[in-house]
Amino acid sequence: MLLDVRNLTITGQSEHGPVDVVDRVSFSVAEGEVHSLVGESGSGKSLIASAIMGFLDPRWQVRADRLWFDGKDLLSMSKQQRRKIIGVDIAMIFQDPRSYLDPNDTIEAQLAEAILTEDLDAKHWWSRRSERRQKVIQLLHRVGIKEHQQVMESFPFEISEGVAQKVMIASAIAHRPRLLIADEPTTAMEPATRAQIYRLLGRFHASHKMSILLMSQDMGTIMPESQRLTMLYSGQIMESGPTEALLKEPFHPYTKAITSTSLYQQSQCQPKTHLPTLPGASPPMQHLPIGCRLGPRCPNARRQCVVTPSIQKFRAHVYACHYPLNSAGKEQGLKRSDIVRAEVDSDTEQEHDND
Numbered sequence: 465m466l467l468d469v470r471n472l473t474i475t476g477q478s479e480h481g482p483v484d485v486v487d488r489v490s491f492s493v494a495e496g497e498v499h500s501l502v503g504e505s506g507s508g509k510s511l512i513a514s515a516i517m518g519f520l521d522p523r524w525q526v527r528a529d530r531l532w533f534d535g536k537d538l539l540s541m542s543k544q545q546r547r548k549i550i551g552v553d554i555a556m557i558f559q560d561p562r563s564y565l566d567p568n569d570t571i572e573a574q575l576a577e578a579i580l581t582e583d584l585d586a587k588h589w590w591s592r593r594s595e596r597r598q599k600v601i602q603l604l605h606r607v608g609i610k611e612h613q614q615v616m617e618s619f620p621f622e623i624s625e626g627v628a629q630k631v632m633i634a635s636a637i638a639h640r641p642r643l644l645i646a647d648e649p650t651t652a653m654e655p656a657t658r659a660q661i662y663r664l665l666g667r668f669h670a671s672h673k674m675s676i677l678l679m680s681q682d683m684g685t686i687m688p689e690s691q692r693l694t695m696l697y698s699g700q701i702m703e704s705g706p707t708e709a710l711l712k713e714p715f716h717p718y719t720k721a722i723t724s725t726s727l728y729q730q731s732q733c734q735p736k737t738h739l740p741t742l743p744g745a746s747p748p749m750q751h752l753p754i755g756c757r758l759g760p761r762c763p764n765a766r767r768q769c770v771v772t773p774s775i776q777k778f779r780a781h782v783y784a785c786h787y788p789l790n791s792a793g794k795e796q797g798l799k800r801s802d803i804v805r806a807e808v809d810s811d812t813e814q815e816h817d818n819d
C-alpha cells in the first residue's frame with residue numbers, strides 16, 4: 465500500500481476543551497489508484513491532507529495507529545526525512561492555487577525552481593539556465609498551456625484561477641510524485657475549466673501511474689478514474705469501498721444522500737425530479753454530537769445512534785452505521801432477529817426452568 469492511514473485522530477482546542485475534530489479515520493491508497501475522499505464543508509478533508517503533508521501547526525495534535533507512506537512511518541520520522549519524502553514522492557495542489565504561488569516571482573522563475581537538478585543534462589550553469597527554460601516550456605505545454613511566453617512572464621495575480629491551477633499541477637508533476645494530494649482543486653472554477661483540470665489529472669494518472677488522493681465536497685467533482693470512495697462526515701468515516709459498489713448500492717444513509725444529489729445521478733434524472741438531500745448543515749467543531757455525528761441530520765437515526773457505531777465490513781464495503789441500508793440492512797436485520805429469537809428462546813427456557 466502506498467499510503468496507509470489507520471485510526472488517524474486530529475485534536476483541536478475549542479473553548480470547552482480538546483475536540484477530536486477528525487475521529488479515528490482509516491483509509492488507504494494503493495500504487496496507481498485514484499481514491500476520492502468526499503465530505504461536506506467542515507468534514508475534515510483539509511486537516512487530513514495537511515496531517516499527511518506535515519503542514520499542521522502545533523496547536524493540532526495528530527495521532528494515528530499508522531500514517532505510513534510506502535511502508536515508512538511519517539509520524540516518527542525527523543522533519544528533514546519527512547521534507548525529503550514530501551518534496552520528492554508526495555505533492556499537493558490546493559483549492560486556491562494563487563495563494564500558494566509566490567506573488568513576487570514570475571511563473572517562469574517559480575517553475576524553474578521546481579525542476580529537479582538531476583533532470584538536467586547540461587554541465588555548466590549558463591547552459592543549465594536555458595535547459596531549465598526549455599523544461600519550463602515543456603511543462604507548460606504538458607498541462608495544456610500553449611501561450612507559454614505570456615504565462616512565463618506573468619506574476620500570479622496576472623493569470624486566471626484555471627491557469628494558476630495548471631501552473632500548480634505543472635510544478636507538482638515536475639517532481640514526478642508517486643502520490644498527488646488534490647484538495648478540492650477546482651472549487652471556484654467554471655465547469656469547462658474544471659473538466660480540463662480533471663482531464664489533465666486523469667492523463668497524468670494514466671501515463672505516470674501516479675496515485676491521486678482527491679478531496680471533494682460532492683460527487684459532481686470527483687474524477688471518473690476514481691476507483692475508491694470514502695465518505696467523510698464531520699471527521700468520521702461513514703462508508704468506504706469501490707466507487708461503483710458505493711454508487712450502486714450505498715449502505716450508509718449519508719452515502720445515499722450525497723450520491724443521489726450528485727451530478728452523476730442528476731444527469732440521469734428527468735427534468736424537475738425531486739432530489740433528496742439531508743436537511744441542515746454539518747456541526748461546528750465546538751458542538752459535535754456524541755455517537756454518530758450524522759445523527760441529528762440522519763433520516764434513519766434512532767436512540768442507539770448516540771453510541772458511536774463500530775466499523776462493519778460487508779461485501780466490499782466498510783461502513784459505520786447501526787441501521788444500514790439495502791443488503792447490509794437486510795443482513796443486519798437478520799442478525800437482529802437472530803438475537804431477538806435467541807433472547808426469546810432463553811426467556812422461554814427460563815420459564816420452562818421455573819415450571
Ligand SMILES: Nc1ncnc2c1ncn2[C@@H]1O[C@H](COP(=O)(O)OP(=O)(O)OP(=O)(O)O)[C@@H](O)[C@H]1O
Nearest residue numbers: 485503504505506507508509510511512681748749
Ligand atoms: N485553522 C483553524 N482554526 C479553527 N478551526 C479550524 C481550522 N481549520 C479547520 N478548522 C475546523 O476543523 C473542521 C474541519 O475543517 P476542514 O477545513 O478540514 O474541513 P474541509 O472538509 O476541508 O472543509 P472545506 O471543504 O470547506 O475545505 C471544521 O469544523 C473547521 O471549522
